[in-house]
Amino acid sequence: MSKIMPMRGFLTSSIGVTCAAMLAFPLPLPTVTAVAATAETTAAGGTRSLPLVPLSQERGLGAPPGLGLYRASGERFSLLGVVWDDPGTELHGRVQVRTRSAAERTWSGWQDVETQGAGHGPDPGTAERTARRVRGATAPLWVGASDGVDVRVRAESAATARSRTAAGPRGPLPSGLRVELVDPGGDGTPPPGAPADPPRTGQDTDAQRTASAANSDLTGFGALEIPELDRQATGQELARLQGPVQGQPYIGPRPRIVTRRGWGADESLREPGFGYTRNVKAVFLHHTGSGNQYTCAQAPSVIRGIYRYHVTSMGWRDIGYNFLVDKCGTVYEGRAGGVAKAVLGAHTLGFNGDSTGIAVIGTYETTKPPGAVVTALARLTAWKLGLYGGDPSGRTYLTSGGGNLYPQGKNVRLNVISGHRDGFATECPGALLYAGLGRARSRAARYQGR
Incomplete structure (x- = not known):
């Protein structure tokens, strides 16, 4: 109670x-990528929310069809994650990101974002859980002070889905996928003492x-x-x-x-x-x-x-x-x-x-x-x-x-x-x-x- x-x-x-825990699935289609943004920011920090949409291929980079890529510029953030509409839906697939250092302007290598997010959150039936704004999500990933991001999300392959022992069919990627770019505020360095x-x-x-x-x-x-x-x-x-x-x-x-x-x-x-x-x-x-x-x-x-x-x-x-x-x-x-x-x-x-x-x-x-x-x-x-x-x-x-x-x-x-x-x-x-x-x-x- x-x-x-x-x-x-x-x-x-x-x-x-x-x-959450890391997944190492093959990289089949579909892929989604961030293309537009809404923002909530304050002097003490803020969140940039970028909707994800499917792309057939990445323009100008020679990427094969189905890969998606978004490059933000000038966004200040230190932590990111991917969210979706239904908190009861799991993301069966792979989320990868790379980010650009705000200080050095160099890109990191690709990193996996942990996707097992369904095991935490408010209990079923509670007021907090049934709130209309609660969403499913990956684990947050700390990337340090950054000003650019590439993100790609891919559903697991049919073969991987069939190999799982858990009961129940595996559907497509969850609806309403967004990448969240979080600026925590402050510079991470406390004053002496x-x-x-x-x-x-x-x-x-x-x-x-x-x-x-x-x-x-x-x-x-x-x-x-x-x-x-x-x-x-x-x-x-x-x-x-x-x-x-x-x-x-x-x-x-x-x-x-x-x-x-x-x-x-x-x-x-x-x-x-x-x-x-x-x-x-x-x-x-x-x-x-x-x-x-x-x-x-x-x-x-x-x-x-x-x-x-x-x-x-x-x-x-x-x-x-x-x-x-x-x-x-x-x-x-x-x-x-x-x-x-x-x-x-x-x-x-x-x-x-x-x-x-x-x-x-x-x-x-x-x-x-x-x-x-x-x-x-x-x-x-x-x-x-x-x-x-x-x-x-x-x-x-x-x-x-x-x-x-x-x-x-x-x-x-x-x-x-x-x-x-x-x-x-x-x-x-x-x-x-x-x-x-x-x-x-x-x-x-x-x-x-x-």
Whole structure:
């Protein structure tokens, strides 16, 4: 059960995640390419939306019929993705892009964009899912400061479709395909000593004030970060939030968390109010699928780009994840509503209720996550689960809201710390990040004193 309401000072939570995996299909027809544009921009960033249409061949380049190519010029963006009309439709095919560096004016090589986007998002039947503006989408791809793009999308071949074991026919490419070029705002370089690089947008708005106030039970109003605590101080804080507990509570020391204000969230983008679920019984871990070509100083810019992509391009009420972790192990607040509360996310389709979602920024199918990432995941889950009495090394039951692994209403037994693929048939959070979950579970349990 979930609901949307103004911020309240009680503990509650949920999950929201975005994941995807690379596909390596042959390149048959049809192909689509961007040819026209609409734009939404502000001083703090913006989104350029380019509709995709079929082309028989690329003029002047000697490309074979069916290939499509678009070259934008003078567009400023750092993150991109492809969206389409129906969020319930999957894109069975291959999306490739190349971009031009804004600094060097040189073109990158072709890159694959992860297309397995159906496994994340609001649960079926929820108000957020049934909103008329919600769209299907690929994972976002971080490309750095760019001013030109080529994009091509091809349906999978009939032979590839027949070789799949999943039931059901494979249709053509989804309708309404668009490439989204996202400018996150800012330059990705924080000033010395600052935890993030928020663009300066003038006076606080009501949305900014309420987002900050959601964490007033943990830190001062307008804080750029929530400081870490040792285990004793965390236990004292738990008693203050929930009342006296018997004996030493099983809770890990609170990690340092960069707030939404700290990473520069434009609070005017999201829907007003906050959504909560009843409990936090489980954590789902994800990767963003956005690639690893970012510096840790750029992580706030990457998050702002993902946030804008989730809200402006995909039509969600806010960023999907409850928390994000960069490759240096820094933890960031995700969806607004309070980091200690049970905020309803949009990360694991069918299991957003009674859970929380954590996404590691990057792609970890063939790249091993740094040790700092595993440490950060262990510390964050030990603290967050401890607020709700969860054992990181245990198992629990969640009721499916509907997905491709479990039908709606099925009671499913899962690890308290699970990967996205445990609740939905996807490659997220990547093979090598998933392989490290056992280590994260055992370390989180030790942080809790178990």
